[in-house]
Amino acid sequence: MSLVKVKGTYDVLSSEARRWQALETYVKAVFKKFNYQEIRTPIMEYSNVFHREDENSDMVTKETYNFEDKGGRMLTLRPEGTAGIIRSYIENKLYATNDLVKLWYMGPNFRYERPQKGRFRQFSQFGVEVVGAMDPYLDAEVIQLAYEIIKGLSLKGVSVKINSLGDKASKQNYMKVLKAFLEPKKDQLSPDSQARLDKNPLRILDSKDPVDKELLKDAPLPLDHLSDEAKLNFEKIQEALALAGVEYKIDKRLVRGLDYYSFVVFEIQADIEGFGSQNALGGGGRYNELVESLGGPSKPGVGFAFGMERLLDALELEGIKMVDEPKLDAYFITFDETSKKEAMKLQSLLRKENISVDLNYSGKAFKGQLKEALAQNAKFLLILGENELNMGKINVKNTKTEFQELIDIKDLVINLKEMLHHV
Incomplete structure (x- = not known):
């Protein structure tokens, strides 16, 4: 039996890992600039963290990985980051010492859905959760942060779409209006929409x-059924976005896939050729009842999430490279046991000086070692033959200029540092 990866998962090989690392480093730097702090939560939680009475999204009802542990407890691999972070916020009583917590996270999630381009059953997300304040200026900051991450990557056609679902009361009233509009058309709706009509019409x-799209052309929309409070909140968010210099468009049909959203929701989209019709890179919104529904105090929250795989695909399609090809500072070429021993000793000295260096461990001849050194983009060749060793010397060759010089072995570290400074 041949061993293969699990369907819907992928391997990040060393050549790809550099792209991931570059994106992660960039995103973390933006979070730091906005004064957000990191939080790390387990990839599995007790199932009731996600399977709540107030959450009937497809992600929770159809796509979670659930299992019973040896103690008979039901566990779920996290399908998204927010609920686990709110569980941690409550359990660790973060509200007791901080009126407002601004958190960021990064890591894998799991959903049992049909694998397709850019969508996997194990996928990585980064995002933020801000808990403790109901402030339109805070909502605007969160949207600005999401926008800046994407805009700073030099992607083209980046746009911000916003909408408001209103407060709890106006959201519930709207869903009654929507349901009344759709009930006479129920038999014409797609099977998925028929199932959503009772539990999740939004x-x-x-x-x-x-x-469905054709049937929804004349459907009532959330933005037209907001309470006065929700209208004022949405107006202030737009004003704050203008102050922050964020261009946006109102999309009256925009909703998010989780039931806990209320008030503002948003998406960051990019118009990228070959990216398909699903052009949203990420998004989020406000969730004022989630903390309380998980057993915590009444604390409002807002956040967003981006898929790493989708973002990396977008960068590749746009030809944006965040990292250069790796270059090795130096590569030892040895010819026998004696020269290999000397190379091992020198290699340790060089690495202590933060010089990247390697040598061949496969017993290859000179041509094979040279080929390997060039394949790894070595800047310098360090050649240790019998003649060099007898003289206490080492040949140092610049692979770009092909200039070669013989130097004392004892002076290798200081000389190579100087040479690297000029390449």
């Missing part, structure tokens, strides 16, 4: 089914 607005 999600029907996000349907990609052509028949």
Whole structure:
């Protein structure tokens, strides 16, 4: 039996890992600039963290990986980051010492869905959660942060789409209006939308089914059914976004896939050729009831998440390289046991000076070693033959200029540091 990776997962090989590391480093730097602090939570939680009475999204009802542990406890691999972070916020009583916590996270999530380009059953996300304040200027900051991350990557056609679902009361009233509009058309809706009509009618607005789209053309929209409080909140968010220099468009049909959202929701989209119709790179919104529904105090929150794989795909399609090809500072070429021993000793000295260096361990002849050194983009060759050793010398060759000089072995570290300074 041949061993293969699990369906919907992938291997990040060393050549790809550099791209991941570069993106991670960039994102962390932006979070630092906005004064957000890191939080790390387990990839598995007790199932009731996600499977709550107030959450009927497809992600939770259809796509979670659930299992029973040896103690008979039901566990779930996290399908998204927010609920686990709120569980941690409550359990560790972060609200007792901080009126407002601004957190960022990064890591894998798991959903049992149909694998397709840019979408996997194990996938990585980064995002933020801000808990403790209901402030339109804070909502604007979170949107600005999401926008700056994407805009700073030099992607083209980046746009911000915003909408408001209103407060709890106006959201519930709207869903009654929407349901009344759709009930007479129920038999014409797609099977998924028929199932959503009773439990989650708001999600029907996000349907990609052509028949659903046609039926929804004249449907009532959340923005037209806001309470006065929700209207004022949305106006202030728009004013704050303008102050922050963030251009945006109102998308009245925009909803997010999780039931806990209320008030503002948003997406960051990019118009990228070959990216398909699903052009959203990430998004989020406000969730004022989630903390309380998980057993915590009444604390409002807002956040967003981006898929790492989608973002890396977008960068590749746009031809944006965040990292150069790796270059090795030096590569030892040896010819026998004696020269290899000397290379091992010198290699340790060089690495202590933060010089990247390697040698061949496969017993290859000179040509094979040279080929390997060039394949690793070595800047210098360090050649240790019998003649060099007898003289206490080493040949140092610049692979770009092909200039070669014989220097004392004892002076290798200081001389090579100087040479590297000029390449």
